[in-house]
Amino acid sequence: DAGVIQSPRHEVTEMGQEVTLRCKPISGHDYLFWYRQTMMRGLELLIYFNNNVPIDDSGMPEDRFSAKMPNASFSTLKIQPSEPRDSAVYFCASRPSGGSYNEQFFGPGTRLTVL
Amino acid sequence: GENVEQHPSTLSVQEGDSAVIKCTYSDSASNYFPWYKQELGKGPQLIIDIRSNVGEKKDQRIAVTLNKTAKHFSLHITETQPEDSAVYFCAATDPLGGGGGNKLTFGTGTQLKVEL
Numbered sequence: 246d247a248g249v250i251q252s253p254r255h256e257v258t259e260m261g262q263e264v265t266l267r268c269k270p271i272s273g274h275d276y277l278f279w280y281r282q283t284m285m286r287g288l289e290l291l292i293y294f295n296n297n298v299p300i301d302d303s304g305m306p307e308d309r310f311s312a313k314m315p316n317a318s319f320s321t322l323k324i325q326p327s328e329p330r331d332s333a334v335y336f337c338a339s340r341p342s343g344g345s346y347n348e349q350f351f352g353p354g355t356r357l358t359v360l
Numbered sequence: 361g362e363n364v365e366q367h368p369s370t371l372s373v374q375e376g377d378s379a380v381i382k383c384t385y386s387d388s389a390s391n392y393f394p395w396y397k398q399e400l401g402k403g404p405q406l407i408i409d410i411r412s413n414v415g416e417k418k419d420q421r422i423a424v425t426l427n428k429t430a431k432h433f434s435l436h437i438t439e440t441q442p443e444d445s446a447v448y449f450c451a452a453t454d455p456l457g458g459g460g461g462n463k464l465t466f467g468t469g470t471q472l473k474v475e476l
Contacts, residue, residue, distance in 0.1 A: 288469075
């Protein structure tokens with residue numbers, strides 16, 4: 246299995262631009278998570294999906310952030326417009342259902358820099 | 361909500377020595393405590409976890425202990441090797457607090473360096 250795939254691995258953009266991060270979860274995994282990692286705030290859960298449906302988006306910082314999961318094999322996290330404080334590493338993770346505490350498998354992350 | 365504190369933030373040990381990382385949590389309802397290892401440029405990877413009905417769990421050189429009364433848990437790495445150098449994160453989750461155990465609250469991480 247290729248694991249969780251994220252693209253791009255690095256993104257540099259200018260303030261005000263739209264940014265779209267992409268994730269392909271592990272095949273067969275019913276849960277998908279988006280995290281943000283910064284030095285100041287550590288690893289934070291932004292939103293997670295179950296069977297393509299958003300379950301909890303309470304971690305999404307503001308309306309500039311949106312996430313979609315149109316099918317079981319693809320999800321996007323969009324920031325519009327982007328701001329310098331959005332600079333961080335964004336991780337996607339997935340896990341299978343069938344238990345209360347299954348391991349979350351993380352992708353390699355997308356390092357976003359907003360100038 | 362849950363709050364997880366982790367110490368120390370950096371830890372340097374000699375190869376072969378033991379390393380201990382400690383975490384405390386605030387929500388007494390939390391009952392699942394995973395530990396993740398993050399190598400440079402990679403995503404976190406689960407290395408061991410423990411549930412609240414167990415006081416200790418061991419997997420080769422790695423062990424985790426849990427004290428529910430004191431609300432703290434620790435990661436122990438014995439016979440450390442250079443490849444153990446990484447950032448380690450503890451986490452906690454409460455299945456009743458929303459998400460059925462999906463909403464992990466992470467500690468701030470410990471940078472472990474194993475020196476030759």
